[in-house]
Amino acid sequence: MAWQRRPADEEHTITDLSCDVAVIGAGTAGLAAERSARKAGATTLLIDESFGGTTCASVGCMPSKLLITAAAAAHGVAKADVFGIVVGETGVDGAAVMARVRSMRDAFVAATCETIAALPDGVQVRARATFEGATTLRLSDGRRVTAKAVVIATGSRPKVPEMFASLGDLVLTNETVFELEELPTSLAVVGAGALGLELAQAFARLGVAVTLLDKGETLAGLKDEKVEAALREIIQRDMAMHLGVEISVAREGDAAVLRWDGPAAGEGRFERVLVATGRPPSVADLGLDTTGLDLDDHGVPTFDPETLQCGTSSVFIAGDADAMVPVLHEASDEGAIAGANAATWPEVTREERCAPFAITFTDPPVAVIGAPAEDDSVIGCASFADQGRAKIEARAEGLVRLYAARPDGRLTGAEMVGPGMDHLGHLIAWAVQRGETATGVLELPFYHPTLEEGLKTALREICATIHAPLPSNRDQGNPPGA
Incomplete structure (x- = not known):
């Protein structure tokens, strides 16, 4: 709601505010920014x-993982016979699944709210803020805030294309899907990015008839064609999938009718439609046009990723609002950097960022680390279709592709899908950030039988390509069958 000036007889109740650093938005990035600025000695709001x-x-993370965990339990029961475990009649209580999701989600939210409640007196300001200039904010309660520096940490919002408006309450986003009282019988998921994939597979494994649609032609934003192909083979076991298609929608009573055309044409009737087509930055209503900042085509201020400073101004931006890397650990890091620099402005410190790292929590998980492969990259491959520990666990599928630079085999990135990649991805991310070589990683201990051993094939392939000697004392190859 737009700010309206209060009647004259109420003017005396309005007390303007001032501080060193004003942070707009109390999400992960905003909380980190306020804490960092206050730690640096600044007064904050x-x-x-x-x-x-x-x-x-x-x-986001927590309710989606609660749903994914429920799906994993159902999937584990369904494949128990592989291990000789006989399970009687089973079923999925959708209402109980969703009730647990909400109950535990609410507990996580309550814990976050306790952290906010513990902030020093006077720090919290419950209002909507818009810019009236680079360092002046107008609050929705009529007050003004004057600050030496401002951090924008307003997060993002689901993008729902206008074409879905006709579906009304049949449309779900990540902000409404967890409020379902019961599982739908059928679900169209539009968007094959990380969020769409995670939720599509989870609902499918809970017994929902799922169709995944995307006008793009790749899953999870993967750039490595071989890894994407491995993921595609896995995902399409659980659901119908149509990529590279144009979609039209209509509502017929209580059903959504979606038609698609492209490499394959078809149509389907669905009880609900989950739109997972992205979460653009929530900056449109901030009045950024009053700040004098340069804005990009999406209305986001241009900024330095190592300082989070917008131009040379005293405005900083962090988290999903900057549309750079929409994941929690990056939002927290960015908030800390932005808050510290806002507190010391005009002096700012350039911070070396962590190696890019993203995980998609499908089963098996997908991990993307560092920089994509380049034309001169050395690539080491390891299939997990024949990996010992994966076979023991009846999870033998997936592919790892490690990227390294010449001449020494320094690891630069990876794309990986397979069992345990949410954990193995950390090992590679640490190695990339520390500048480790394939030879250097092979010198480290690998226990048997573990999933980690599966990385050795890719590491050895890099060494062989660059003619680097294998560590003679430690890397004697995998044991038979590993």
Whole structure:
């Protein structure tokens, strides 16, 4: 709601505010920014309309993983016979699944709200803020805030294309899907990025008839064609999948009718439609046109990724609002950097960023680390279709592709899908950030039988390509069958 000036007889109740650093948004990045600025000695204000908890706790990481975990339990029961375990009649209680998701989600949100409640007196300001200039904010309650520096940490919002408006309440986003009282019988998921894939597979393994649609032609934003092909083979076991298609929608009673055309044409009737077509930065209503900042085509201020400073101004930006890397650990890091630099502005410190690292929590998981492969990259491959520990666990599938630079085999990135890649991805991310070579990693201990051993094939392939000697004392090859 737009700010309206209060009647004259109420003017005396309005007390304007001032501080060193004003932070707009109390999500992960905003909380980190306020804490960092205050630690640096700045007086701070944290401004938010609702203080309703972080995106991660309320509508992102935590509720989605609760649903995924329920799906994993159902899938484990379904494949128990592989191990000689006889299971009687089973079923999925959709209402109980969703009730647990909400109950535990609410507990995570409550924990976040306790952190916010513990902030020093006077730091929280419950209002909506818009810029009136680079360092002046107008609050929805009529007050003004004057700050030496401002951090924008307003997060992101689901993108729902206009074409879905006709479906009304049949449309779900990540901000509404967890409010379902019961599992739908059928679900169209539009968007094959990380969020769409995770939820599509989870619902499918809970017994929902799922169709995945995307106008793009790749899954999870993967750039490595071989890894993407391995993921595609896995995902299409659980659901119908149509990529590279144009979609039209219509509502017929209580059903959504979707038609698609492209490499394959078809149509389907669905009880619900989950739109997972992205979460653009939530900056449109901030009045950024009053700040004098340069804005990109999406209305986001241009900024230095190592300082989070917008131009040479005293405005900083962090988290999903900057549309750079929309994941929690990056939002937290960015908030800390932005808050510290806002506190010391005009002096700012350039911070070396962590190696890029993203995980898609499908089963098996997908991990993307560092830089994509380049024309002169050395690539080491390891199939997990024949990996010892994976076969023991009846999870033998997937592919690892490690990228390295010449002449020494320094690891630069990876794309990986397979069992345990949410953990193995950490090992590679650490190695990339520390500048390790394939030879150097092979000198480290690998226990048997573990999934980690599966990385050795890819590491050895890099060494062979660059003619690097294998560690003679430690890397004697995998034991038979590993």
